[in-house]
Amino acid sequence: MKQIHSRKFCVAPMMGYTTPYARKLYRILSKNTFLFTEMIATKTLINSKKRDLIIENEDHNPVALQVGGSNLNDLKKSSRIANEYNYDEINLNVGCPSKAVQKGSFGACLMQDKKLVRQCLESLQNKHIETSMKCRIGLGKNFNYDYFEEFIDEVLKSGIKIIYVHARNAILGGISPKANRTIPPLNYEFVNKIKTKYPKITFILNGGIDSFDKAINLSENYDGIMLGRLVQNNPFLLKKIDEVFYGGNDNVESDEKIISSYFNYIRPKLGQETIFRLLSPILNIFFGIPNSKKFRIKINYYLKNNNLDLIEDQFMKFVVDQKFVGN
Ligand SMILES: Cc1cc2nc3c(=O)[nH]c(=O)nc-3n(C[C@H](O)[C@H](O)[C@H](O)COP(=O)(O)O)c2cc1C
Secondary structure, three states, X not given: OOOOOOOOEEEOXXXXXXXXXXXXXXXXXXXXXXEEOOOEEHHHHHHOOOHHHHOOXXXXXXXXXXXXXXXXXXHHHHHHHHHHOOOOEEEEEEOOOOHHHHHOOOHHHHHHOHHHHHHHHHHHOOOOOEEEEEEEOOEOOOOOHHHHHHXXXXXXXXXXXXXXXXXXXXXXXXXXXXXXXXXXXXXXXXHHHHHHHOOOOEEEEEOOOOOHHHHHHHHOOOOEEEEOHHHHHOHHHHHHHHHHHOOOOOOOOOHHHHHXXXXXXXXXXXXXXXXXXXXXXXXXXXXXXXXXXXXXXXXXXXXXXXXXHHHHHHHHHHHHHHOOOOO
8 A cells, every 4th residue: 555745845865975874864854755765676675695784774754765767577576675775765766867877778868758758657656555756847058848748748648647757858969967957957947847737736936046035935836855965964954844844843863973873873784785875865964064073083094994983972072062053
């Protein structure tokens, strides 16, 4: 039986970043935010001996597993795996423009073959969890609403009900994935228009939501919003989400408690995972904070010695000293 979850506020899939550790941190900070894994190629998901580590889901729910692939059999298997690991949703990546991904025939280049995307989504469908897609609004340098609408018309025949739209085109040659997140202009209007055509489909807006105020304002006009880089650089902003987006929660834990919960979670993992990957999600709490340099210098030093207790100590001192409130 599929569970119903709100996707009013989602954290975007980010490769190399939305690891199980980041998701755990996000879950400590917010109970309701809808989370994503990073994109995982179906072949990796099916064959990797490290699968337990890659897609670990220790009560990160509500959470979606994002896959990249276009082999229908592999997609079917991936969907079963997502269910076995207690994911709430399986999501197809139709937005990544990297060369490697194009070589593997997945990501944004799939927008050129809408029938194949429909088949992929049909293969992912399973009766236990939701199937969804994350796509761009088009390909190349020019806007073409008809192209986007025809693409959505076709993929909706698969029966999916949730689409995350990174509201800019993907440019498949000549610019890097990073540049593909800034150079093609945003166009939220395409999402408004498609929503008018399909009022019963959930369209989640993604791309360029770079302040908390913008997030609040946009959330009033869309089914939900998805944020990537703002959360990546500023994870503690998630502390406000349950209250602002999900109707109140006066049980927000203190910063010290949050740090302590997170370190208690990562401590037993030290041996099976590098200290840097374990700490990477939380290191960004220093981003843009004046006077954080002395803490960062000490942490870098303790990182070399793998000394988690002394590192935790520095984080504690930092949040106490700064009376960190997340912004
Ligand atoms: C480091 C990084 C890695 C990303 N990896 C993925 C990914 O694995 N799958 C995906 O669909 N999008 C990926 N994206 C794109 C984001 O999901 C999102 O669409 C994009 O960053 C725009 O949202 P933002 O402006 O809120 O950051 C990535 C973005 C970043 C910054």
